Amino acid sequence: MIEIGQTYSHDFKFTQDEVNRFAEVTGDKNPVHTDADFAAKTMFKKPIMHGMLGAALFSKVFGVLFPGEGTIYLKQSLSFLKPMYVEVEYEAVFTVKEVLGDKHRAIVETLIKDRATGNVCTSGEATILNMDKI
Amino acid sequence: MIEIGQTYSHDFKFTQDEVNRFAEVTGDKNPVHTDADFAAKTMFKKPIMHGMLGAALFSKVFGVLFPGEGTIYLKQSLSFLKPMYVEVEYEAVFTVKEVLGDKHRAIVETLIKDRATGNVCTSGEATILNMDKI
Numbered sequence: 001m002i003e004i005g006q007t008y009s010h011d012f013k014f015t016q017d018e019v020n021r022f023a024e025v026t027g028d029k030n031p032v033h034t035d036a037d038f039a040a041k042t043m044f045k046k047p048i049m050h051g052m053l054g055a056a057l058f059s060k061v062f063g064v065l066f067p068g069e070g071t072i073y074l075k076q077s078l079s080f081l082k083p084m085y086v087e088v089e090y091e092a093v094f095t096v097k098e099v100l101g102d103k104h105r106a107i108v109e110t111l112i113k114d115r116a117t118g119n120v121c122t123s124g125e126a127t128i129l130n131m132d133k134i
Numbered sequence: 135m136i137e138i139g140q141t142y143s144h145d146f147k148f149t150q151d152e153v154n155r156f157a158e159v160t161g162d163k164n165p166v167h168t169d170a171d172f173a174a175k176t177m178f179k180k181p182i183m184h185g186m187l188g189a190a191l192f193s194k195v196f197g198v199l200f201p202g203e204g205t206i207y208l209k210q211s212l213s214f215l216k217p218m219y220v221e222v223e224y225e226a227v228f229t230v231k232e233v234l235g236d237k238h239r240a241i242v243e244t245l246i247k248d249r250a251t252g253n254v255c256t257s258g259e260a261t262i263l264n265m266d267k268i
Contacts, residue, residue, distance in 0.1 A: 012161075021159045025152050026190035030197035051207050052190040056160035059186045063164035073185050077211045 002106050002134050008066040008094040011115065012057055014049055016086045022053050048083040054122050057092045058110045062126065066094060067106075067133035074105070075127040082114075082121040089115040097125070104134045136240050136268050142200040142228040145249065146191055148183055150220045156187050182217040188256050191226045192244045196260065200228060201240075201267035208239070209261040216248075216255040223249040231259070238268045 014022075016034075023029050028050055031038040039047045055078055062071045084090060091113045098107040105127060112122040128134070148156075150168075157163050162184055165172040173181045189212055196205045218224060225247045232241040239261060246256040262268070 018159050021155065022190075025155045025159065026187065026194055027146075028190055028194035028197055030194075030203075032197075050190070050193060051210075052186055052193045053160065055189065056156075056162055056184070056186040059184060060160055060162035060164075063162055063166075069164075073214050075211075075213050076185075077209075079209050080207050 002067055002096055002099060002130075004096055004099050006096045008061065010057065010061050010065065010092045010094075011089060012092065013089045014053060014086055016047065019047065019049055019053065019086050022050055026050070026052070028052075044083050047086055049086060051078065051080040051084070051122065054084055054090070054092075054112050055124075057112070058094075058124075058126060061092060061094065062108075062128050067128070067130050070130050070132050072129040073126070074129055076110070076124055078122060078124040080122055082119055084112065084121050090121065091115050099134060101134065103129075104131050105129050106134045136201055136230055136233060136264075138230055138233050140230045142195065144191065144195050144199065144226045144228075145223060146226065147223045148187060148220055150181065153181065153183055153187065153220050156184055160184070160186070162186075178217050181220055183220060185212065185214040185218070185256065188218055188224070188226075188246050189258075191246070192228075192258075192260060195226060195228065196242075196262050201262070201264050204264050204266050206263040207260070208263055209259075210244070211258040213257045214255075215257060216253055218246065218255050224255065225249050233268060235268065237263075238265050239263050240268050
């Protein structure tokens with residue numbers, strides 16, 4: 001059962017090919033994500049990941065790893081603080097802030113950090129429901 | 135230039151194949167999204183879309199359509215109110231709530247509605263930055 005203060009961490013990295021596939025399937029073909037020449041002329045200098053691709057990692061962890069099967073995603077707030085780049089190692093860090101046991105709900109802080117610098121690139125908070133694990 | 139009260143609407147639908155590809159690229163392989171037999175035994179009865187795949191539509195519209203090129207995504211809140219299914223027509227509806235012209239920022243209500251019923255499946259609010267269009 002999930003407890004207040006519990007943490008979970010998940011490392012990830014996306015390749016340019018994966019970002020291109022995310023652009024294809026979602027239709028979000030903003031060239032800043034997929035075209036290195038275009039991105040070079042922006043403030044980002046090189047292609048950046050879609051913020052929602054990072055956020056999808058939160059969904060993956062909740063649904064598959066922590067707390068895993070049976071999780072229903074109720075809410076997520078997202079602040080895109082710094083750009084995230086392809087081929088860079090990031091860490092999604094989860095900290096349980098509140099457990100509402102009678103409602104089987106938990107409020108979880110969700111961060112994405114650059115593994116090399118520790119900088120927080122995306123911050124936010126999730127509300128999840130799991131009848132068996134919360 | 136974006137104005138308070140302005141609205142924008144974008145219809146979309148995802149196939150099971152697209153949901154499967156989203157699961158592959160994000161790693162969110164929760165079988166409730168991809169396995170009809172598994173989903174049939176859940177409260178959803180049939181495969182549901184990833185909430186973040188719906189949210190990716192917000193990113194697509196902001197980056198590509200409204201206001202389009204040059205948009206930087208700063209924040210997004212998401213409430214997943216009702217499940218979204220594959221092969222169902224949805225409408226992403228955007229309403230400009232606040233324009234901070236000196237900061238080139240806007241706060242935009244973001245909704246996903248079931249086109250047939252009008253039910254709101256996902257609600258939220260975005261903060262975007264665009265130096266040329268806000």
